Amino acid sequence: MDQYLSKYASPLGNIMLTSDEQCLTGLWFENRMHHLPKGSHTYISRETPVLRQTKDWLDIYFSGKEPPFFPPLHLTGSDFQKEVWEILRRIPYGKTITYGDIAAEIAQKRGIKKMSAQAVGGAVGHNPVAVIVPCHRVMGAKGNLTGYTGGIDLKIALLKLEQK
Numbered sequence: 001m002d003q004y005l006s007k008y009a010s011p012l013g014n015i016m017l018t019s020d021e022q023c024l025t026g027l028w029f030e031n032r033m034h035h036l037p038k039g040s041h042t043y044i045s046r047e048t049p050v051l052r053q054t055k056d057w058l059d060i061y062f063s064g065k066e067p068p069f070f071p072p073l074h075l076t077g078s079d080f081q082k083e084v085w086e087i088l089r090r091i092p093y094g095k096t097i098t099y100g101d102i103a104a105e106i107a108q109k110r111g112i113k114k115m116s117a118q119a120v121g122g123a124v125g126h127n128p129v130a131v132i133v134p135c136h137r138v139m140g141a142k143g144n145l146t147g148y149t150g151g152i153d154l155k156i157a158l159l160k161l162e163q164k
Contacts, residue, residue, distance in 0.1 A: 005043045006051045010062055012157050015131075018043065019050045023074035027054070027129045029150045057132065064164040066093040073129055084123035091137045094162040098139050099124065099146075117141075125149050131158065 003025060008015040010029075018026035053071045060067040075085055087102050099117040102124075107115035127135040130150060136158040140146035148155035 003043050004046045004048045004051060006045065006047055006055075008055050008058055010058060012062075012154060015058065017051050017054055019048050019054075020074055021048070022050060023072040024050055024054050024129060024132070025074050025076070027132060029130065029154060054132070061131065062161070064161060066162075070132060073132070075128055075133070077123075077126060077128070080119070081123040081126055084120055085127055085133050088124065088127065088133050088135055088138065091134055093134075096137045096139045096143065096159070098141060098143065100141055102138065121147070134158075137162075 002020075004019045006017045006019075007030070008017060012029065014030040016026070016028055016030050017024065050071055053069075057067045057069065057071055070089075075082060077085070083106060084102060087105060091097055099120045102120045103115040103117040106120070107113065124135045124138050125147070127133050127149070130136070136148060136150075136155045145152055145155060
């Protein structure tokens with residue numbers, strides 16, 4: 001299946017975008033983390049309607065406002081990763097939660113005593129659609145800044161942007 005590739009110039013650096021025919025499949029800061037999936041995909045440099053919609057979303061976001069819509073997403077990962085990413089999507093604009101909060105939510109949903117915050121961190125770190133699936137809004141215990149695939153400097157910049 002063909003995948004389409006485009007670039008977006010953000011105030012924090014170039015962002016790479018990928019999509020299939022109908023949904024966004026990847027978004028990452030160039031030279032920060034590369035999420036092009038391995039396999040039989042052919043990447044074609046082309047603007048698709050979903051890539052244009054994603055760029056509109058990013059224009060609104062980087063203007064310091066919460067976008068009123070989301071581009072359609074096609075996230076590829078394990079069931080656990082998708083469960084974590086769905087929780088990330090529900091983190092309100094300008095708010096943060098901890099890896100432990102996510103782990104506790106999953107544990108409660110599954111009816112188990114405990115879930116590993118480290119396992120949650122692994123899933124967060126493999127988020128294929130940064131910013132839109134807001135992994136930058138996840139903090140360490142007690143709200144401290146911890147790893148971010150794009151780098152802590154980028155995480156801080158995104159959080160500050162949302163506080164305007």
